[in-house]
Amino acid sequence: MEKNRRTVNCGQLTIGDVGKTVTLNGWIHRNRDHGGVHFINLRDRYGITQVVIDEEASEDLRNTASELKMEFCVAAVGTVRARPEGMVNEDMATGEVELAVSELEVLNSCLPLPFMVDSEEEPNENLRLKYRYLHLRTQGMQDRIKMRHDATWAVRNYLTDKGFWEVETPTLIKSTPEGARDYLVPSRVNPGRFYALPQSPQLYKQILMAGGTDRYYQIARCYRDEDARGDRQPEFTQIDLEMSFASRDDVLETVEGMMVKTFKDVLDVDVPTPFPRLSWQEAMENYGSDKPDLRFNMKFQDFAPFVSGSEFGVFKSVLESGGTVKAMVVPAAAEVYSRKKISELEDVAKSRGARGLAWMKVTAEGLDGGVSKFYTEQAAAIKNNLDAKEGDLILLMGSDWKTAVTSLGAVRVKLGADLGLTKPEEFKFCWVIDFPLFEKNEETGNWEPAHHMFSMPQERFLDTMEENPGEVLGDLYDMVLNGNELASGSVRIHDPAIQSRVFDIVGFPKKEAEERFGFLLEAFRYGAPPHAGLAVGFDRMVMVMAQMNTIRDVIAFPKNTQGISPMDNSPSPVDADQLADLKLAIIEEKQEDKA
RNA sequence: GGAGGUGUAGCGAAGCUGGUUAUCGCGCCGGCCUGUCAAGCCGGAGAUCGCGGGUUCGAUCCCCGUCACUUCCGCCA
Numbered sequence: 187m188e189k190n191r192r193t194v195n196c197g198q199l200t201i202g203d204v205g206k207t208v209t210l211n212g213w214i215h216r217n218r219d220h221g222g223v224h225f226i227n228l229r230d231r232y233g234i235t236q237v238v239i240d241e242e243a244s245e246d247l248r249n250t251a252s253e254l255k256m257e258f259c260v261a262a263v264g265t266v267r268a269r270p271e272g273m274v275n276e277d278m279a280t281g282e283v284e285l286a287v288s289e290l291e292v293l294n295s296c297l298p299l300p301f302m303v304d305s306e307e308e309p310n311e312n313l314r315l316k317y318r319y320l321h322l323r324t325q326g327m328q329d330r331i332k333m334r335h336d337a338t339w340a341v342r343n344y345l346t347d348k349g350f351w352e353v354e355t356p357t358l359i360k361s362t363p364e365g366a367r368d369y370l371v372p373s374r375v376n377p378g379r380f381y382a383l384p385q386s387p388q389l390y391k392q393i394l395m396a397g398g399t400d401r402y403y404q405i406a407r408c409y410r411d412e413d414a415r416g417d418r419q420p421e422f423t424q425i426d427l428e429m430s431f432a433s434r435d436d437v438l439e440t441v442e443g444m445m446v447k448t449f450k451d452v453l454d455v456d457v458p459t460p461f462p463r464l465s466w467q468e469a470m471e472n473y474g475s476d477k478p479d480l481r482f483n484m485k486f487q488d489f490a491p492f493v494s495g496s497e498f499g500v501f502k503s504v505l506e507s508g509g510t511v512k513a514m515v516v517p518a519a520a521e522v523y524s525r526k527k528i529s530e531l532e533d534v535a536k537s538r539g540a541r542g543l544a545w546m547k548v549t550a551e552g553l554d555g556g557v558s559k560f561y562t563e564q565a566a567a568i569k570n571n572l573d574a575k576e577g578d579l580i581l582l583m584g585s586d587w588k589t590a591v592t593s594l595g596a597v598r599v600k601l602g603a604d605l606g607l608t609k610p611e612e613f614k615f616c617w618v619i620d621f622p623l624f625e626k627n628e629e630t631g632n633w634e635p636a637h638h639m640f641s642m643p644q645e646r647f648l649d650t651m652e653e654n655p656g657e658v659l660g661d662l663y664d665m666v667l668n669g670n671e672l673a674s675g676s677v678r679i680h681d682p683a684i685q686s687r688v689f690d691i692v693g694f695p696k697k698e699a700e701e702r703f704g705f706l707l708e709a710f711r712y713g714a715p716p717h718a719g720l721a722v723g724f725d726r727m728v729m730v731m732a733q734m735n736t737i738r739d740v741i742a743f744p745k746n747t748q749g750i751s752p753m754d755n756s757p758s759p760v761d762a763d764q765l766a767d768l769k770l771a772i773i774e775e776k777q778e779d780k781a
Numbered sequence: 782g783g784a785g786g787u788g789u790a791g792c793g794a795a796g797c798u799g800g801u802u803a804u805c806g807c808g809c810c811g812g813c814c815u816g817u818c819a820a821g822c823c824g825g826a827g828a829u830c831g832c833g834g835g836u837u838c839g840a841u842c843c844c845c846g847u848c849a850c851u852u853c854c855g856c857c858a
Contacts, residue, residue, distance in 0.1 A: 222815035234818095241815060256808080275818060298809060300791060304819080305807070307793040312850055365858030385858075412857045537784075537854060596853095638858040747851065 190261035190291045197233020201282045203266045210235060210285060211293070213323070214258045215304060224251045228262060228285075231328060236275070236284040237262045243287065250290045257296040257303060257320075263289040311738070316752040318743060330732045330740050333452055337728055338405055340451040341425055344444050350401040350427060355390035357383055357407070362702050365638070367411035369420070377769035383409035386721060389706050391428040392640065392678055396714040403427040405724065414747045416736040417670065417726050421745075425673075425727075428719030434661050434677050437718045438463075438617060441665060441673065444722075445615065453731060457613060461665070465620040470588075474512075474595020476621075479669030480614040482607035484598055486591065487572050489513040489582055498560035500544075504584035511584040512594050515572050516601055519579035520547035528556075528579075534600050535583065540593035544582040548574045557582065599669065608668065610733035616666050620644070623651075623660035624691060633692050637662050640685070640706075641676035642718075648684070655691050663720070667730050675720020682710050 192211040199208070215229035224239040239251045254260065264287040275281030300316075301309040303323045308314065314321040321327055342352070361368045361382035368382035384390075386408050394402045406426045414420065425444075429437060442459045449455045462480070469478050472485040489511040493501045501511045516523070523531075523545075532543035546558035552565035561568060574580055583594040602608045623643050624633040633655045635641070643651050647658040661677035679685045685707065689699050699707065725737035738744035745751050765771065 216818070216820090218817050218820050220815060220817065220820075221813070223817075224815095225817050225820085227818070236818070238816085270816070273816060273818090278818080281818090298791070302792065302808065305792075306819090307807080309792055310788090310850070313792080362858085366856080388858085410857065413855085415857085416852075418857070533785090534853095539854095635858065640858095748849090 190263060190289070190293075192261070195232040196228050196230040196235045197279055199235055199266055199280045199283050199285070201268060204268050204283060206266045207264070208266060208285070209261060209263045210237065211261050212259070213303075214254050214256055214260060214296075217254055217256065219252060224248070226251070226254065226262075228260070233279050235280045236269075236278070237264070237287055238284050239287050239290070247287065247290055250292070251287075254290075254292070255296060256299055257323075258292055259294040259296070261289075261291040261293055262287050263291075312746065312752055315738075315744065315746060318753045322742065327739075330728070330734070331742060333732055334728045334740055336452045337448055337724070337731065340448040341403075341405070341444060343451075344447040345401075345403045345427065348401065348440060348443075350403040351399060352404055353394055353399060353402050354404060355384070355387040355394075355406070359384050359390075360702070369409045369411050372768040372770055374767050385410050386424060387426050388638065388640070389703055391426060391719060392706060392714075392717065393709050395428055395430045395678075395680075395717040396709040396712065398430075398715075400430045401428075402719075406721075414745065414749060416738075417723075417729065419725075419737060419741070419745050420749050422737065423724040425722040425724050426719075427721070428717055430715040430717045432716075432718045434619070434663060434718060437675060437677075437720055438663060441720060441722070442615075445665075448727075449613065449731070455613060457615065461615040461617050463617040463619055466618055466622065466659075467620065469618050470591050470595075474591040474593070474598060475669070476618055476664065477666045477669055477671045478595075478616065478618075479599065479602055479608060480616055480666075481609065481612050481668055482602050482605075484514055484516060484601065486512040486514050486594060486598075489572075489584075491571070492561060492564050492568055493584075495564055496560045498544075498557055500542075501582070501584040504586075504590075507586075509585055510587040510590040511582065512590050513572055514581045514583075514594055514598060515574045516579040516581060516605075517575070518577050519601070519605065520549075520577050522605075523579050531581070531597050531600060534596050535593040538593035538596045539589045540583060540585055543593075543597065544584070546580050546582075548576055548578040548580060550576045553580075602669075610668075610730075612668070613730070614668055615672075618664045618666055619662070620659045621662040621664075622656065623647075623658045623662070623688075624655040626656060635688070635692055636660070637674070637676060639688055639692065639694065640678050642679050643684070643688070652687065652691060661718070665720070665722070667727070670726050670730055671723070672727055672730070673720050673722040675718070677716075677718040680710055680714045680716050682707060685710065 190209055193209045196210055196212045210228055212228040212230040214226060215234055216227035218225040222241040226237040227234050228237045239247060262285060264285040266283050267286050269282060269284050299320065301313060301320070303320055322331070358371060358381035361370065361380060366385055368385065371381040371383065373379045373381060387404060387406050391402050404426045406424050407421055408424050409421050411420065412418070429440065442461055446457050446459060449457045464478070466476055469476055474486060490505060493505055493511055504511055528543070528545050535543045545556040546553045546561065547555045548569060553561055553568065568574070572580065581594070581597060583590050585593065622636050623641060625636045627634050637660065642661045644659045644661055651658045663675055664671055665673035679688065686696070689696060725740055728740040729737045732740055734740060743751065743753065750756070
């Protein structure tokens with residue numbers, strides 16, 4: 187390699203380099219053999235340079251050139267020359283020049299490709315993952331991997347400027363079964379015992395606060411053994427941070443600044459601050475989601491005032507049983523949405539537990555179609571009250587509150603996509619705050635932490651939180667971007683007395699608490715400072731920045747939805763010896779079809 | 782665990798209501814070609830239509846089952 191090592195890269199030659207003798211290393215991107223003259227587009231990470239083997243070239247050289255195939259890795263030595271008049275390629279950074287080759291060395295050949303590295307058409311995802319090294323060569327992946335790097339760089343710069351220290355925390359930790367399932371790692375030295383991979387560095391970062399670190403961050407890998415989605419896979423990356431003596435607003439402002447800096451540095455996009463703040467209640471009432479997509483409006487409105495004056499019984503009984511009836515006006519959708527398409531929307535609502543989806547279309551005269559016949563008398567009032575205009579579609583949802591808003595919320599999301607209201611190049615941040623601290627488990631009737639047990643109840647609930655846990659709001663906050671939950675955090679409990687009361691409310695035995703995270707509780711008894719923090723889903727953030735639909739497109743080596751890596755075929759069985767070392771045995775699943 | 786979608790040469794797709802020699806583009810192989818840049822022209826190879834069963838005179842097409850991928854629900858402190 188020493189001999190034909192590159193002296194320049196494939197993206198840097200310009201007209202000013204004409205006459206120089208240089209060496210390029212790269213891949214055969216395109217190969218155009220005209221019989222006489224032979225053109226090669228040589229590609230590396232930095233760009234593409236046209237390499238020319240002239241007719242006058244030596245037989246040796248011409249033979250070598252004719253052997254070249256797609257994605258061969260080669261070294262080309264030659265002289266930079268200006269392209270002939272009229273032959274300049276305006277679309278190439280190096281389009282004014284070309285390399286007249288004097289020596290060509292094949293550094294490595296390439297098998298026939300399973301798919302075209304340069305194609306407009308992407309092969310299916312499984313193939314992309316199997317041959318990840320090839321897919322990583324594509325411009326799209328190169329751009330996204332760079333974007334991801336740029337984003338980490340911006341984040342590290344910003345947080346360092348703000349006085350944060352990056353501290354690593356263990357990845358072999360104690361298993362804490364609440365929350366997501368843990369990935370377990372057996373201990374050979376301590377047979378029968380297991381480490382867990384961290385779902386987040388939560389406990390450690392709080393202890394860092396107790397340890398006087400004051401401001402901590404970490405670009406941390408986290409692991410959760412749950413089924414994958416487009417925005418979720420077994421291992422993912424968080425920008426985890428925590429601040430001592432900080433209020434909620436300190437954290438929100440710090441993170442807003444981090445987003446501003448990151449979007450500016452990486453995309454040259456100016457993100458306006460402060461981000462709008464919605465209470466969880468508002469988000470649910472208006473958008474039916476705790477991660478509302480604010481790129482389009484279509485807020486829900488209360489339809490209850492029109493229910494009693496109508497013969498439509500379904501909504502009446504909903505209200506009588508304490509439920510909610512919501513209306514959503516879809517602008518200019520009456521024409522586009524046929525019965526069939528509305529029934530598709532209804533299916534979405536049903537998948538979220540709704541019994542149905544009522545609708546009517548707004549005409550110049552009044553209301554038409556669907557359930558409109560029940561509301562003819564109130565048509566004018568409805569139009570006026572809901573601010574619905576001719577050609578609009580009104581969707582109505584009646585159910586218990588939670589089902590009503592969440593199912594209509596799902597419909598809203600689908601409409602946003604179908605109507606082209608969710609432009610990927612638009613970035614609408616918001617904060618969702620004031621989450622309930624406790625949720626009732628409908629099956630057991632017990633109170634459970636909505637986030638985790640270390641989040642602080644808001645001060646006004648402190649005296650009375652035992653009386654009605656369901657009404658207690660926590661100092662919790664989520665950052666939402668374009669309908670994606672991008673970050674989540676809270677002000678933490680640092681007072682052992684309050685912590686103990688929270689454990690009591692969720693019925694978490696003191697003994698068990700001491701066993702699981704006694705070390706944290708103990709730390710709090712040694713003058714731990716008040717602190718607050720949050721974690722940003724880094725993969726999701728880069729996904730939105732790169733305008734992709736799945737985090738797998740911004741992760742170099744992702745797993746598929748089955749948790750499998752098609753490239754290296756993990757997870758895989760292990761040798762009996764390995765299991766024996768760990769004192770583990772595999773339980774074979776029973777064949778149930780034997781009768 | 783559940784619901785939907787997809788599965789046709791190496792890749793991306795077409796194949797409408799059952800009858801085709803299973804089509805097209807890219808790639809691959811061979812040949813021609815002095816200025817291309819998604820080069821062009823001529824020729825060629827390459828497909829048990831995911832797999833298994835069924836209906837039918839006949840199935841890529843219809844039905845059932847199954848597998849893989851994917852989207853969503855459940856799950857994700």
